[in-house]
Amino acid sequence: VDAACSQRTACAMAMVAFDRARQLGGANVHSLRGIAATASLATKRAKKGGHRLHIAWQSSARTVVQSCEWVKDRRSRAEEEQLCAELILHTVATACGITAPPLALLEDVTVQLREKTAPHDWTELVLGARDTVLHNGQNGVSPKLLFPGAFHPLHEGHRSMAAFAEERLGLPVCYEISIANVDKPPLDFLELDDRLQQFKDKPVLLTRAPVFAGKAALVAGATFRVGADTMSRNGQQRYYASALEQVAAINTLAEHGCRFLVFGRKSDQQFLTLEQLALPDALAAICDQVSESDFRADMSSTQLRVPHNDR
Numbered sequence: 001v002d003a004a005c006s007q008r009t010a011c012a013m014a015m016v017a018f019d020r021a022r023q024l025g026g027a028n029v030h031s032l033r034g035i036a037a038t039a040s041l042a043t044k045r046a047k048k049g050g051h052r053l054h055i056a057w058q059s060s061a062r063t064v065v066q067s068c069e070w071v072k073d074r075r076s077r078a079e080e081e082q083l084c085a086e087l088i089l090h091t092v093a094t095a096c097g098i099t100a101p102p103l104a105l106l107e108d109v110t111v112q113l114r115e116k117t118a119p120h121d122w123t124e125l126v127l128g129a130r131d132t133v134l135h136n137g138q139n140g141v142s143p144k145l146l147f148p149g150a151f152h153p154l155h156e157g158h159r160s161m162a163a164f165a166e167e168r169l170g171l172p173v174c175y176e177i178s179i180a181n182v183d184k185p186p187l188d189f190l191e192l193d194d195r196l197q198q199f200k201d202k203p204v205l206l207t208r209a210p211v212f213a214g215k216a217a218l219v220a221g222a223t224f225r226v227g228a229d230t231m232s233r234n235g236q237q238r239y240y241a242s243a244l245e246q247v248a249a250i251n252t253l254a255e256h257g258c259r260f261l262v263f264g265r266k267s268d269q270q271f272l273t274l275e276q277l278a279l280p281d282a283l284a285a286i287c288d289q290v291s292e293s294d295f296r297a298d299m300s301s302t303q304l305r306v307p308h309n310d311r
Contacts, residue, residue, distance in 0.1 A: 005040040007065050007114065010054035011188040013038065014065075018058040019186060022127075029127060033095045034058040037088050042077045053084050056188075057095040061123050063189040064115040066091060071108040083109070116189040125179060125206060126186060132218055135196055137203035143174035145261075146205065147225045148215065150301065151177060154198040157299030164295050165225045165261055173225070176205045176215065213249040216256040224258065227265035228272040231287065235279035250282045260287045266298045 003009065018034025021027070039053040051072050056065040068087055075083070086103060093100040105111070124130040137143075147162055162173040177195060179187045187195075196204060209215045212224065212234060226234075233239050240246040262274040274289035 005038045005049075005052065005054060007054050007056070007067055008191065010036050010038050010056035011058070011063055011065050011190055012185050014056035014058040014063070015188045016185045018060075030060050032059065035088075035092055035095055037084070037091075039080075039084050041080045041084070042073070042075065047072070051080060053087060055088055055091045057091060058188055059095070060127060062115060062117050063191075064095070064113070065190065067112045067114075069110050070106075074108060114190060116193050118189045122189060122192065122206075125208060128208065131208060133206040135204040135206060136199065136201055137174060137205070142219055142222070143172075143176075143203070143205060144219075144222050145169055145171040145173050145225065146176050146215070146219055146222045147173050148176040148178070148212075150181075151175065151195055151198060152301050153304055154195075155299050155301060155304055157297040160297055161225060161263055161295070164290070168261065168290070169223060171223070172203075174203045174205050175199060176207060178207050178210045178215075180208045180210045182210045211249070212258075213252040216253045216258040220256040220258070222258055223261050225261050225263065227263050228274055228277060229265045229267045231260060231262050231274060231279070232267075232272065232277050235277055235283055246280070247282075250280060254282065254286055258286065261290060262287050263290045264292050264296060266300075271296070 013036030014034045016034065017036055018032060021032040021034060022029055035055070035057045037053060037055045040047065040049055041051055050069050052067065052069040054065060054067050056063065058064075066087070070080075070083070090100050090103055118126075121130065121133045125133050145165060147158070147165070149158065151158065162175075165171075166173050177187075177192075179192065192206070205219070207215060207218060209218060215224070216222070237243055237246050240249065264271050264273040266272070271292060273292060274287055277284075279287070
């Protein structure tokens with residue numbers, strides 16, 4: 001679980017602000033800035049962590065985050081709030097291209113800056129000018145075995161499943177990360193870069209398709225490697241706006257010649273498999289199961305994430 005006061009949280013909020021500014025419209029999208037700050041300041045009770053501030057700003061081409069920390073118990077709450085206000089105003093000016101006087105920070109304040117200027121195709125993907133970006137792959141070749149996921153982080157269980165799927169189907173795996181998510185803000189450029197660094201020379205398809213019907217339109221004829229928990233959600237009507245939308249989504253998958261290779265997944269203290277799922281017949285017809293005896297890996301990205309990660 002990411003801490004409320006962290007670089008990652010500040011960047012995610014800045015991306016939400018930038019996305020909201022785009023929705024409001026009426027301005028050149030390249031002139032928009034989303035700015036956010038999250039802080040942990042002095043209180044009446046004792047605090048374990050340091051006193052700090054994370055300020056992030058997002059544009060169509062850059063993600064920038066500045067992290068500041070200072071010695072605890074040296075300032076009052078009001079003094080820390082004043083320090084934060086000065087830092088935030090200075091960041092707003094910088095994000096807008098305004099030359100501001102340098103801050104006269106005291107020697108106990110440490111500042112760390114991280115930034116990522118996006119390649120042009122990442123900007124186009126975020127702005128919706130293109131649907132996909134292929135990282136470490138051969139352009140013009142549509143993947144036939146796709147492994148969708150957040151990969152936060154990528155772990156040995158993912159790699160083992162990819163290797164098993166490749167051997168089972170005789171096809172090379174291409175991982176897929178959607179920068180859009182139905183429940184979360186779009187990935188900022190620092191977050192996207194961090195996740196891609198995990199794959200080294202492995203191909204990764206970046207998309208704007210958070211649901212499988214959208215992915216199918218991009219990679220017709222592909223097989224998706226999924227867990228039984230994900231497959232269960234695909235089969236439940238409550239994840240769709242209506243029964244008609246669910247039928248339309250399943251039909252889209254079938255019409256594009258897509259299939260699912262379903263791995264068992266530990267869920268709520270039980271090992272869930274494809275045969276235990278109550279799927280609509282049309283969806284079950286395009287699914288193939290990997291049995292527990294053939295493959296089982298209970299590793300989870302959620303379990304591996306360090307609580308209160310400061311990035």
